[in-house]
Amino acid sequence: MNKTIFINRIASLVFTIILGLPLFAQDKFVRFSLDDVIRIAKEQSPDAILARHRFRSSYWQYRSFKASYLPGIILSGTMPDLNRSIEWNSSTNQIITSNSLTNYGSLSLSQNIGLTGGSISINSELQRIDQLDSTGLVQYLSTPISITFRQPLFAYNSMKWERKIQPMVFDEAKKNYIVAIEQVNLTAIGRFFDLAAAQLNLRVAQINYSNSDTLYKIAQGRYNIGTIAENDLLQMQLSYLNAKTDLNKAEIDLEMQKSKLRSFLGYNEKMNFELILPSNISALQLEYQRILDWALKNNPNVIARKRQIIEASRDVAQAKGERRSIDLFASYGLNHSEAADIPLVYKEPFNDREQVRVGISVPIIDWGKSLGRVKMAQSNLELVKVQVQQNEIDFEQNIFLQVMQFNLQNDQVMIAAKADTIGQKRYDVTKQRFLIGKIDVLNLNDALREKDSAKRGYIDALRNYWNYYYTLRQLTLFDFLKNQAIQEDLDNLIQ
Numbered sequence: 001m002n003k004t005i006f007i008n009r010i011a012s013l014v015f016t017i018i019l020g021l022p023l024f025a026q027d028k029f030v031r032f033s034l035d036d037v038i039r040i041a042k043e044q045s046p047d048a049i050l051a052r053h054r055f056r057s058s059y060w061q062y063r064s065f066k067a068s069y070l071p072g073i074i075l076s077g078t079m080p081d082l083n084r085s086i087e088w089n090s091s092t093n094q095i096i097t098s099n100s101l102t103n104y105g106s107l108s109l110s111q112n113i114g115l116t117g118g119s120i121s122i123n124s125e126l127q128r129i130d131q132l133d134s135t136g137l138v139q140y141l142s143t144p145i146s147i148t149f150r151q152p153l154f155a156y157n158s159m160k161w162e163r164k165i166q167p168m169v170f171d172e173a174k175k176n177y178i179v180a181i182e183q184v185n186l187t188a189i190g191r192f193f194d195l196a197a198a199q200l201n202l203r204v205a206q207i208n209y210s211n212s213d214t215l216y217k218i219a220q221g222r223y224n225i226g227t228i229a230e231n232d233l234l235q236m237q238l239s240y241l242n243a244k245t246d247l248n249k250a251e252i253d254l255e256m257q258k259s260k261l262r263s264f265l266g267y268n269e270k271m272n273f274e275l276i277l278p279s280n281i282s283a284l285q286l287e288y289q290r291i292l293d294w295a296l297k298n299n300p301n302v303i304a305r306k307r308q309i310i311e312a313s314r315d316v317a318q319a320k321g322e323r324r325s326i327d328l329f330a331s332y333g334l335n336h337s338e339a340a341d342i343p344l345v346y347k348e349p350f351n352d353r354e355q356v357r358v359g360i361s362v363p364i365i366d367w368g369k370s371l372g373r374v375k376m377a378q379s380n381l382e383l384v385k386v387q388v389q390q391n392e393i394d395f396e397q398n399i400f401l402q403v404m405q406f407n408l409q410n411d412q413v414m415i416a417a418k419a420d421t422i423g424q425k426r427y428d429v430t431k432q433r434f435l436i437g438k439i440d441v442l443n444l445n446d447a448l449r450e451k452d453s454a455k456r457g458y459i460d461a462l463r464n465y466w467n468y469y470y471t472l473r474q475l476t477l478f479d480f481l482k483n484q485a486i487q488e489d490l491d492n493l494i495q
Contacts, residue, residue: 028269033276034192034466037265041188042181044266051180052493058173059494065166069114069159077105084132101130117157121148123333126342140342146333153328156321161314168307175300175477178488182474189470191261193463196275198250198257200459204452205243205250211431212236212243215444218435227437235441281413281465284480288403291476295399298477298485302395305388312381319377323370399475406468409461416454416461423447423454 032040042048081102089096110121125143130136219236222228262271296302430447433439473479477486 028271029274030271031274031276032192034189034278037192037261037275038185038188040265041184045184045188045264046266047184047187047264048181049266051177051184054180055173055177055490055493058170062166062170062173065162069112069163071109071111074108074110075105076108077103079103079105099132101132103128112159113151114159114163116151117155117159118149118151120150122146123148141335143333143335146331146335148331149329151328153326154321155325155327156318158318161310161317164310165307165314168303168310172300172303172307174490175298175303177490177493178477178486179300179474181488182470182477182486185470186467186474187264189463189466191257191264192275193459193466195254195257195261195273196277197456197459198254199275200455202247202250202254204455205247208448208452209240209243209247212240215431215434215441216240219441222437232441235445239441239445277459277462278466281410281462282481283410284469285407285410286403286472286480288400291403291472291478292396292399294476294478294485295395299395299475301391305391308384309381309388312377312384316374316377316381319370319373323374402468402472402475406465406472409465409468413458413461413465416458419454420458423451427451 081104082100083102084099086095086097088094104125104127106123106125108121108123110119112119123143123146125141125146127141129139129141131138216236216239219228219233223230223233258271258273261273427447427450430439430444434441434444469480473486478484479486
């Protein structure tokens, strides 16, 4: 083979490959149904990931609360504590020189008493003191065991109220997680139908532009032979220009809606979506009382309202408890000092160490501040009760309206589908009549607008149906198509 021909062929092959590179950079093409978008959103969307992290935070907060009622073991110490200083000894009225090294360690076991709000602890301590002088004296001080009990009397018991509130907070968090996932579903529905509407608008705009171009050319021919007036020609030209503008807007809107769906689903790569509209709509009819029962059983707002009343009652108890304070403290232990070796400080004789203290704080004159706090807390409790009662009424009314709206959606979808078919048929007939000169351009444009409106109306009807359905799912945490409560694997989330 001639060398020049070989080089030319290689160059041609390289040039072909280079030209073909854009083919490999094309957008990834995917076809998604509504169920696909909802499933992917639940698995990997940033909103769903945030919901999972919020639940994990609530879980560990609840674990911390439960751990506060379990015994705790603490090891503490100071190793070393070097003290080289000149100090004033007030007992001897002399200046003394301190030059010592102290090592200290303690082990304590403590337990909160939720029923009474008190605490009990058991401690063991060991201390070594090295004199850094000519004597080189080493001494040990031990407290093999000491028991301490602390109990507030007639005071506000925070642990008692937390035992009521925190389980409700965690139960609320579990249900709020499911609510958050249902909100992800609702957002997915919105993104899906936004893109579906944009795709429809682009198809409509392309068809309208093509038809406008054809009709405008026909109108030019008719105007040239004098069968239509200049006004009709100008109207067709305006329709043609508007169709071109609508096409440009539809292309931009489509790309924007694609970008929003990609971002919502958590895709980094550029993807070209083609959406498949749901074709089957269930003829499901819901009963208000049944829906209300599920909502009252599952909705986290029901728990939140009960919790708000308990929290307001807690604030009243706290305000009352702070009007006076009596604190009982008792401690008993054994200790040993001045031993020269560690084993010696754990041998008899031990010295007893007891301490009992009762502290009391009762305001004699506070000019009504404590009473005012109690009255404010009581007033807030009554306010919360009124707000909760009103929220319950609004909640039930919202359920009623949502059920009524959903039960109408099946008919609305059927009507919209029929209107779409009729609108398209009317436009086709009107277009043919215009082509043979039976009607003017105004009637044609009117048929065009109604056709486009009917197509968009069908998309909106589908959107409304699924919006109302998933809104009721969110309010009740119940899947009506499967006839079962919505379940999430919460145990798997915390691993």
